[in-house]
Every structure is written in C-alpha cells, then in structure tokens.
Amino acid sequence: MKRALVLEDGSVFIGEAFGAKEGRAGEVVFNTGMTGYQEILSDPSYCDQIVTLTYPLIGNYGINRDDFESIHPSLAGLIVKEAAAAPSHWRSENTLHELLQEKNIPGLAGIDTRRLTKIIRAHGTLKGRFVSLDEDMEVTAAELTTQTFPRDQVCRVSTQGAYHAPGVGPRVVLIDYGAKHGIIRQLIKRGADVYVVPYDMSAKEILSLKPDGIMLSNGPGDPTDVGEAIETVKTLISKLPIFGICLGHQLISLACGATASKLKFGHRGSNHPVKDVRTGRVDITAQNHGYTIDESSLAGTDLSITHVAINDGTVEGVAHKKYPVFSVQYHPEASPGPEDANPLFDRFFEIMEKSETERKELSTNA
Template identity: 60%
Template sequence: MQARLLLEDGTLFTGKAFGSEGESTGEVVFNTGITGYQEVISDPSYCGQIVTMTYPLIGNYGITRDDFEFIRPFIHGLVVRQHEEIPSNWRAQYTLDSLMKEYGIIGISEVDTRMLTRIIRQHGTMKGILTTSNKSVEELKEQLNAMTIMRDQVDRVSTKRRYHLPGNGETVVLVDFGSKDGIARDLSKRGFDVVVVPYDTTADQIRRIHPDGIILSNGPGDPKDVPQAIEMIRSLLGEYPIFGICLGHQLFALACGADTEKMKFGHRGGNHPVKDLMTGRCYITSQNHGYTVVQDSLKGTDLEVTHVNNNDKTVEGLKHKKHPAFSVQYHPEAAPGPFDSGYLFDEFQTMIREFKQSLPNIPQQAKMLAAAQKTAEAKGELKHAQK
C-alpha cells in the first residue's frame, strides 16, 4: 500500500506504507540514533510528533517488551528509509509492523530520509501529514493548514494517579511530566524509595509526602505550557534537593527566572557531545528536546551553567548557587556510553544526604512520627492506585 508524507512547505514524499492505515498529523522531527528505534517509539517526549529515523535500516531486531521506555507509544508516525519486515534477534517477541498496528501508528518506508533531514535542518521542524488515503494534495494541504501544534502533551502522557515504588533508602518524589521508565529504574538501583506523582501535583501535596528530594522528569512539548509546574518548583526550591532532567531542566530554569526558546530542529539522538565545564570532560549523551534554555537570560539569576553542548554551545546543565538544586538537558538514564552519565544520580543522592546533615537536629521521637506518617500515606496511595 502506498503512503504519503506532505510537509507544510509543500514538499511531498511518496513511499510504502507499514503499520496502521489512515491519516495522522504532527510535528516532523528527526532522530540520529543508529540503534534504539524501540526506545524512540516508546519515549513519551515524542508525543504528537512524526519521527524520521536517519539510520537507514529500521525494524531489523524487532520489538521486545522489556526494552519499552513507557507502557505505550505516543508518536504520530514513523518515517524510515528501509523497513525490515522479518527481524533477526532471539529476544524479539514481535515485529515493528505489528507494534504500530496495535497502537494505530502509521509508518512510511522507501523515503529519502537524507533529503528529509536536510530540509528540516535547513528550514526547521515543521508540520506534516502522513496518510495512506487517496485524497488529493490540495485536500491534504487544507488539513495541514488547519492543524495546530499540540499544547497538552504533558497532560496526555503523565500518570493520572500517584503510585509508589518501594525502596529502603531516601524517599524521592518523581514528578512525572512524561517520565521514561529508565529514570525510575536508576533511582531504584540506588535504593531510593520512589513516589511518582502527576505533573500537576501542588507544592503542598508534595510536602505532605515528606520527601528527601525531588526529581523533575523529562517530557514533551514547550515547558511554558506547564505553568503550574513552574510555580510548584519555585515554591519548593530550597526546601528539598531538586534534580531536573530534560523538560525538568527547562522548568527548573523558568522557575529560577531564566527563559526558554524553541530550537530550529532540536536535539534528538544518542550521540550528542556535552562538555562538563567543571572537569573539562566530554560525554556522549542521549537527547530528545526541541526547546532550550536561553543563555543570556541566566544573567541576574542564581543559576550557573555546568554543561554545554559541544556542537552548538547550548546550555546542557545548570546548578543553583544558593540552594541544593541542579539539572541537565540530556538523559543520564539512557547513557549511550553506556554508563557515562549515571554519576548524576549518585551526585543527587550525595546532595540529599549532605542536605539532611545540614538540617537542625530533630528529636528522635519526631523523626519516628514523621517516618510512620510517610509510610502510612504511601501505603494508602498505593492501595488507591491499585484500585
């Protein structure tokens, strides 16, 4: 079956359909990863986007449930050069084609993805419509012109209920803006007692959990579309150690008075070089974002830059000068190195412990009462989520 991809600048690509049938609109972006198409498809940060894979062969190792980054994909389409229908991998449970059919995702293959990527690099990300229908180009243009960019992606992908991932260590609240499962896995590996909460959880609701620290997760879209989260972070800054990742990094910057802006074509892939300004070391990082912190807007704030992108010098890391809080634009849990950036979770754990030691000594009885209250509340929320 034939499939077509029409860009808002009028460029039309015709190829072979796979996955689901129908029509889908979204922001057309590209990912430069050589492997990891399953992680890309299941990353909530791609919600509302039609993803172009620059690596030519996609589908060759199939799909494995253990490698999902989220319970289901949210992409609006997949564009590839060559779609492999028969995977060769002993771990494969089913094919890419069957996964996309299951979730209603349209795919198009036999497309010149190098040409498409060059168009996006030159003109920036743009709206697109992917279809298997026989509609005329004029009809498709009308639909595309009427399309508006999604503004509710975080609401679509965030958990609707609070839930608990028990651990024996410090309690951290993971604010879910579209969190990849890898973040929770890395926290659990370090013994953290993780409480995952929806993106619109208020500062007072977080305080009642009595956390030792707060993680601001990755997520899709424009950080300015989540103003309630910015206010929550601003309110809690200084009360608890905070670690922001990707969208969480941008929200942290906005809460501290900095600004963000849309990038021309963003950073998406597992091969982005980032320099740590403290050590001079360069890390190869996994990234997925279309917005960045404006470096000039940091003047007059209490933020300082800790990491920069070696390609375009954009801000990749921040830390607060007065409070225990820092953030990175990339994904330390993805770690294509493969474990280069895992130290950031260790630094967060050390920050929590040093912050707790700096607090005034609390009588033992009060400590025990607070711990008992925290355990009871967590159990109650877990039962509620299970129901």
C-alpha cells in the first residue's frame, strides 16, 4: 500500500506504508544514528515527532524485549529508506513493522531520505502529515502551515504516579519528564535506591522522600512549556546535589535565569562531538533535542559553561558556581550511542557521597 508524506512547504514524498494504517501529523525531524533504531523509536523525547532515520537500512536486526527506552513509544511516525522484512539476529523477537502495528505508529519506507534530510537542514524543522494518495496534497500542505500541535508532551509521557526501585546505595529521586529506561538502569547499576516521580511533584513532596541527590531526566518539547518544573528546580537547587540530562539541563538553566531558543533542525544522533572546556577532552555523544540554552543568557547567572558542541558551538553542559549542581545537554546513559560520557554518573555519585559527608560533619560539629 502506498502512503505519502506531505510537508508544510508543499514537498511530497510517496513511498510504501508499513506499521499502523492511520495517518498522523507531527514535527518532521531526522536522526543520524547508524544503529539503535529500537531505542530511538521508544525514546519519549520524540513525542509527537515524525522521525526520519538517515541510515539506509532499518530493522535488519529486528526488535527484542530488552532495548526499549519506554513501554509505550510516543512518536508520531517513522520514515526509513528501507525497512527490513526479514531481520536476522539471535535476540530478535519480531519485526519493525510488527512493532509499529502493535503500537499504532505509522511508517513510511522507500522514499529519498537524503533529499528529505537536506530539505530539513536547509529550511529547518517542518510540520508534516502522512496521507493516502487520494487526498489533495496542496490542501494538506496549506492546512499544515496553520496547524498547531499540543504542548503538553511532558504531561503525557511522565509517569502518572511515583514508584520505587529499591537499592542499598544513595537515594536518588529521578524526576520523570520523559525518562529513558537507560537512565534508571545506570542508577540501579551503581546501587542507587531510586524513586521515580511525576514531573509535577512539588519540591516539598520530593524532599519528604529524604533523597541524597536528584536527577532531572530528558523529555520532549519546549522547556518553557513546563513552568511548574522550572519553579520546582529553582527551589531544589540549594538543597541537594542535582544532575540534569537534556531537558533536565535546560530546566536547571532556566531556573537560574538563562533562556532557551529553538535550533534550526536540532541535534539528533549518536555521533555528536562535545568538548569539555575545562580539560579539552572531546566525547562522542548521543543527542536528541530541538532546543538549546542561549550562551549569552548565562552571563548573569550562577552557572558556568562546562561543555560545548564541536559542530556548532552551542552550550552542552553547565555547572553551578555555588551548589553541587551540574547538567549536560546530551545522553551519558548511551541508549543508544557511545559510552564516552558514561562516567558522568560516577561523578554524580561522588558528589552525593561528598555532600553526605559534609552534612554529617556539620551535624557532628553543631
């Protein structure tokens, strides 16, 4: 069965439909990762987006039960050059087509993904819609120019209730703005006693859990759409060690008085070089974000820049000048992606241990 992708600029791509039958609209973005399609399509940060994968063959190692980053994928659609119908891997349990069918996600294969990517790079992220071939493409394109999408993505992908993953190490409260399972795995791997809480839990409720540290997760959309989260982070910054990832990084920055703006076409892939400006070390990182913190807006805050993107110079990490609070724009949990930045979790645990020692010393000397 044929299916078309219509962009708001009037571009039309006709290919083979797979996955769910229904057509959906969303923000069309691209990811340059060569592997990790299962983690990409289950990343909650892609909520309401139609994701184009630039690597030409997708689905060749199938779908397994272990590599999901969320239980219910929330992207609006998937576009590939070729969708493998007969995957080959010992862990494979079903095909990409079967997964998209099960999760009610439409897919489009057989189009020129290189051309689509170049359009997005030239014009910026565009709105698009999957339609059948008997629809009026010009009318669809015109409708897309005025269509607005919901801005409540974080509310929809965050956990609806707190839950506990017991451990014998420091207690970490992970505020879920659309957290990838990879973050939780990294905390559990290090023995943390993890509480995962909804995005709108108050600072008072979070502190009542007696955490040793707080993690702010990744998540979809514009950070200014979750104003209550910014206020909560503003309260928590002076209380405990905090580590923010992606959207969590943006929320820390906004809570300290910085501003954010939308990138032309975002950073999405597993091959983005990032430089630590303090040491000169360069890590290859996994990224997925459409917004960035404005470097000039950090000048009057208590934050210092720790990392920058090699490709475009944008801010990739900050640290607080007074409190044990730091964040990065990329994904050190590496799901999928290189593990260069994984030691940032070890740093977070070291900061929590140091902070706990200092609190005990203060209590003893009081």
